[in-house]
Amino acid sequence: MGLQGTTLIVMPAFNEEAAVGDVVREVLREVADADVLVVDDGSRDRTTQVARAAGARVLELPFNLGVGGAMRAGFKFAVAEGYTTVVQVDSDGQHDPAGVASLLAALETHDVVIGARFAGEGDYEAKGPRRWAMVVLAAVVSRIAGTRLTDTTSGFRATGPRALEIFARHYPAEYLGDTVESLVLAARAGCRITQVPVSMRVRAGGTPSHDPVKAGVYLGRACLALVLALWRPPLALADDRNDRP
Ligand SMILES: Nc1nc2c(ncn2[C@@H]2O[C@H](COP(=O)(O)OP(=O)(O)O)[C@@H](O)[C@H]2O)c(=O)[nH]1
Numbered sequence: 745m746g747l748q749g750t751t752l753i754v755m756p757a758f759n760e761e762a763a764v765g766d767v768v769r770e771v772l773r774e775v776a777d778a779d780v781l782v783v784d785d786g787s788r789d790r791t792t793q794v795a796r797a798a799g800a801r802v803l804e805l806p807f808n809l810g811v812g813g814a815m816r817a818g819f820k821f822a823v824a825e826g827y828t829t830v831v832q833v834d835s836d837g838q839h840d841p842a843g844v845a846s847l848l849a850a851l852e853t854h855d856v857v858i859g860a861r862f863a864g865e866g867d868y869e870a871k872g873p874r875r876w877a878m879v880v881l882a883a884v885v886s887r888i889a890g891t892r893l894t895d896t897t898s899g900f901r902a903t904g905p906r907a908l909e910i911f912a913r914h915y916p917a918e919y920l921g922d923t924v925e926s927l928v929l930a931a932r933a934g935c936r937i938t939q940v941p942v943s944m945r946v947r948a949g950g951t952p953s954h955d956p957v958k959a960g961v962y963l964g965r966a967c968l969a970l971v972l973a974l975w976r977p978p979l980a981l982a983d984d985r986n987d988r989p
């Protein structure tokens with residue numbers, strides 16, 4: 745396959761020493777030919793050392809930027825090192841690396857591929873406000889993207905060369921921007937977006953960064969992120985190369 749050998753798996757990580765080692769090893773085993781970059785986002789534990797020992801390259805951020813900022817650093821790293829494809833995989837083991845192959849296959853005809861939970865695979869479920877937010881966001885982003893997307897907040901995604909260009913410079917760093925707003929950004933720049941079904945697993949260790957109380961605030965913030973995304977002028981694909989320092 746044309747895309748192999750140039751693929752970088754980027755794993756955002758914050759205090760994931762308990763899980764990241766096994767996840768890196770599993771990804772390297774499952775996705776032959778890909779390199780793994782763990783972006784250690786100011787962890788206070790041994791995430792960096794554990795990830796390195798497992799065979800990952802590691803980018804250590806001096807302080808916590810959040811998932812979006814860490815991913816932008818990962819995209820920049822990928823471009824600088826000549827990778828043409830990036831796949832984002834969580835460091836906690838929730839994303840099954842077996843799904844990476846179908847994400848990469850769909851990249852042959854698309855610029856961004858989302859690994860969608862609830863799309864038939866596995867039995868992952870969200871409830872209450874979090875679920876409603878996902879449904880509303882999916883409907884709005886589907887309209888913008890011109891295709892039916894059911895899981896806009898999934899962090900399991902693949903990015904091809906066209907979208908990589910954009911994400912390396914403009915990947916949203918604000919809360920939730922890395923999920924919903926990045927799709928709006930890509931869609932409005934003319935990227936073709938699609939989804940493939942994936943199953944979700946339970947965390948392999950450590951603690952999730954979200955708590956149930958925060959879930960109630962999720963809907964409002966996500967919708968605000970969407971409004972802000974729509975407010976911004978669309979990005980041109982080719983001509984905006986020098987518009988930011
Ligand atoms: N770079 C970075 N990664 C984070 C941060 N918070 C969580 N993550 C990572 O993002 C992924 C998903 O986080 P998680 O807490 O499991 O969220 P959930 O799966 O949506 O409940 C994991 O790989 C985390 O290590 C952060 O502040 N910065």
Ligand SMILES: [Mg+2]
Pocket residue numbers: 834836838947952
């Ligand atoms: Mg998780």
